[in-house]
Amino acid sequence: MEPTRCLGNETCAVITTNDMVKEYSTGAMYILFLIQEALVVIIVYSLRIPPPIPLQEAWLVLPKHPLGGVEEASSYTKVNFLTKNYKFWTSRGINGPKPIVLFGTFYQNFFKPMTEVAVDNSTKYGKVYGGFFGTRPFLMISDPKLVKEIMIKDFHLFADRDDMITGDSLNDRSLFNLKGDEWKNMRSIISPTFSSGKMRSMHPIISNCVKNLEKQFETSVRNGKQEIELKKMMSNLTMDVISQCAFGTELDIYGGKTSDFITYAQKIVQPSFRLWFVFLMVVSFPKFIQWTGMSLQDPGASTFFRAAIRSIISRRKSDKTKQRDYLQLILNAQNKTLDTTDEPDVEGDKSDQIYGETDQLKDQKINKSKIPSEDYKLGDTGITIPKGTTVDVDIQSIHHNPEYYPNPDRWDPERFMPENRDQLVPYTYMPFGMGPRNCVGMRFALMEAKTAIAHLVNKYLTRNFNYWKSRGIDGPKPIALFGTFYQIFFKPNPIVVLENARKYGNIHGAFLGNRPMLCIADPDLIRDIAIKDFHVFVDHNDFQSGDPFSDRSLFNLMGDEWRKMRSIISPTFSSGKMRSMHPIVTDCVHRLENYLMEKVINNVRHNKEIELKKAMSDLTMDVITSCAFGTQLECKYITTHIHLNQL
Numbered sequence: 240m241e242p243t244r245c246l247g248n249e250t251c252a253v254i255t256t257n258d259m260v261k262e263y264s265t266g267a268m269y270i271l272f273l274i275q276e277a278l279v280v281i282i283v284y285s286l287r288i289p290p291p292i293p294l295q296e297a298w299l300v301l302p303k304h305p306l307g308g309v310e311e312a313s314s315y316t317k318v319n320f321l322t323k324n325y326k327f328w329t330s331r332g333i334n335g336p337k338p339i340v341l342f343g344t345f346y347q348n349f350f351k352p353m354t355e356v357a358v359d360n361s362t363k364y365g366k367v368y369g370g371f372f373g374t375r376p377f378l379m380i381s382d383p384k385l386v387k388e389i390m391i392k393d394f395h396l397f398a399d400r401d402d403m404i405t406g407d408s409l410n411d412r413s414l415f416n417l418k419g420d421e422w423k424n425m426r427s428i429i430s431p432t433f434s435s436g437k438m439r440s441m442h443p444i445i446s447n448c449v450k451n452l453e454k455q456f457e458t459s460v461r462n463g464k465q466e467i468e469l470k471k472m473m474s475n476l477t478m479d480v481i482s483q484c485a486f487g488t489e490l491d492i493y494g495g496k497t498s499d500f501i502t503y504a505q506k507i508v509q510p511s512f513r514l515w516f517v518f519l520m521v522v523s524f525p526k527f528i529q530w531t532g533m534s535l536q537d538p539g540a541s542t543f544f545r546a547a548i549r550s551i552i553s554r555r556k557s558d559k560t561k562q563r564d565y566l567q568l569i570l571n572a573q574n575k576t577l578d579t580t581d582e583p584d585v586e587g588d589k590s591d592q593i594y595g596e597t598d599q600l601k602d603q604k605i606n607k608s609k610i611p612s613e614d615y616k617l618g619d620t621g622i623t624i625p626k627g628t629t630v631d632v633d634i635q636s637i638h639h640n641p642e643y644y645p646n647p648d649r650w651d652p653e654r655f656m657p658e659n660r661d662q663l664v665p666y667t668y669m670p671f672g673m674g675p676r677n678c679v680g681m682r683f684a685l686m687e688a689k690t691a692i693a694h695l696v697n698k699y700l701t702r703n704f705n706y707w708k709s710r711g712i713d714g715p716k717p718i719a720l721f722g723t724f725y726q727i728f729f730k731p732n733p734i735v736v737l738e739n740a741r742k743y744g745n746i747h748g749a750f751l752g753n754r755p756m757l758c759i760a761d762p763d764l765i766r767d768i769a770i771k772d773f774h775v776f777v778d779h780n781d782f783q784s785g786d787p788f789s790d791r792s793l794f795n796l797m798g799d800e801w802r803k804m805r806s807i808i809s810p811t812f813s814s815g816k817m818r819s820m821h822p823i824v825t826d827c828v829h830r831l832e833n834y835l836m837e838k839v840i841n842n843v844r845h846n847k848e849i850e851l852k853k854a855m856s857d858l859t860m861d862v863i864t865s866c867a868f869g870t871q872l873e874c875k876y877i878t879t880h881i882h883l884n885q886l
Contacts, residue, residue, distance in 0.1 A: 372519070
């Protein structure tokens with residue numbers, strides 16, 4: 240680092256290319272460095288920025304490849320205008336990752352997914368740390384108490400989100416980027432389109448999309464596929480829902496044919512170099528982006544969807560057609576009309592807002608950015624956030640913090656069961672954001688997810704439930720997941736068996752989960768199955784669990800393994816072996832007699848009854864421990880019961 244001359248009273252820093260090149264240990268990083276430096280020169284000349292030093296001193300000597308073993312470059316790249324903000328946080332005593340020229344701290348996302356970067360930084364630098372989007376500083380927060388203050392308590396100071404204005408109306412007029420009264424007006428127009436009534440009107444469309452997914456599953460299975468790429472399937476479902484609910488357009492999403500809609504939609508949702516480049520330019524040089532008219536979205540995709548929406552609107556106006564999709568709802572809302580009125584005229588530029596809002600609905604943000612409208616004291620941290628500084632709520636780190644969610648990477652839906660809700664820390668669960676600017680399409684997204692789950696569960700956990708009915712066999716009605724087994728949740732199993740036999744006959748069908756079983760109470764048929772045709776019914780039900788104590792038991796063994804084990808065990812129950820164990824059984828019965836005599840005396844004195852079922856259960860346990868394990872339990876049966884509980 241050495242001083243250099245600057246315009247005005249600024250103190251400028253000089254970054255040596257030598258030190259930077261040493262950090263780049265691969266050819267790829269070297270190329271990235273060259274691109275970075277070339278962009279600096281392009282930006283300077285494009286913006287016609289007066290150089291901070293005489294132009295003849297602003298020369299650039301690119302270093303040779305660091306892996307080539309040549310001497311280090313000794314020249315300097317003077318890029319003060321790209322680094323002048325990089326002491327913004329350190330000067331305020333706030334820690335954070337070290338920024339680099341042009342990219343700030345955003346370069347971390349080139350090497351790891353954004354989700355991992357967020358969690359790693361939070362672990363390393365704490366719940367409040369500073370970073371940079373290019374040259375623009377932002378404060379990252381993952382403290383629930385501070386989240387509450389920013390998103391709820393002091394929302395009036397953080398009503399606006401980050402300034403991502405590009406000059407492209409599809410981006411600038413989206414609900415995500417609107418500010419102040421414009422945002423309030425647009426939100427008040429859009430919110431009613433996500434009411435319970437409007438969601439119900441679109442539910443049949445979503446159900447139809449899920450049925451298309453079911454058919455694709457069945458087709459994949461029929462074609463012999465052993466594995467199904469579920470992520471791709473669910474992505475296709477989402478695309479199908481968006482096209483039908485938002486645009487009223489049916490796609491052959493699973494047919495293998497690529498349509499323009501799918502092609503351009505994928506360009507919007509998939510990350511690309513262009514997207515990252517324009518994003519960095521927006522945050523570092525917003526005026527340059529507005530001047531050039533560059534868009535975050537692919538120009539072809541923007542053109543396609545503008546034309547598609549205008550075409551759909553025009554067709555509905557000319558045909559006087561009405562559909563129950565989101566496009567129709569938002570058109571009505573934009574014109575402050577009811578669904579039952581005639582279709583009014585719609586200006587073509589409304590398509591910008593419609594498409595922009597649709598993009599916002601499916602766009603998933605890791606962080607929620609806020610901008611204070613005045614200098615803001617951040618809780619009791621001693622930090623004052625200057626007006627206009629970006630504040631990001633780090634949702635990813637909060638959701639994966641073991642302080643709030645033990646074993647955060649383990650799938651544990653029981654965390655959110657009603658009986659466990661009191662264990663959740665407030666303001667640590669924000670899948671759709673929080674506060675007045677939470678996701679406006681939350682109810683729609685949840686409806687889609689729940690509809691898909693309900694249909695698929697009903698389809699594949701109840702797929703056998705016509706098994707007995709199709710064969711003309713009566714029986715109790717099964718329910719998803721449990722089959723007819725749910726009956727024993729309300730009555731003892733023997734009573735359920737008797738009632739079913741009386742109601743449905745000596746032969747009726749039932750289900751263990753989705754597995755069909757035939758219940759028989761006819762003696763003649765029992766003789767055929769258990770004796771006459773035993774060679775056909777050798778095996779018991781298959782209850783393999785992976786536990787050797789269960790799987791290797793005589794009850795669960797099958798075929799030759801069962802025969803071999805039976806031939807070993809059967810001789811231990813011969814008449815001679817039984818006579819040798821009879822004295823042990825007699826001793827157990829004597830202990831029962833003594834116990835009962837004592838209980839009779841005490842209970843008659845106090846007018847109490849003897850719980851005989853418990854006493855006989857204790858006898859059985861005493862016989863098993865004495866005969867099978869050679870263990871004689873002491874004292875009376877009531878003491879024995881205590882010992883058994885301890886064992």
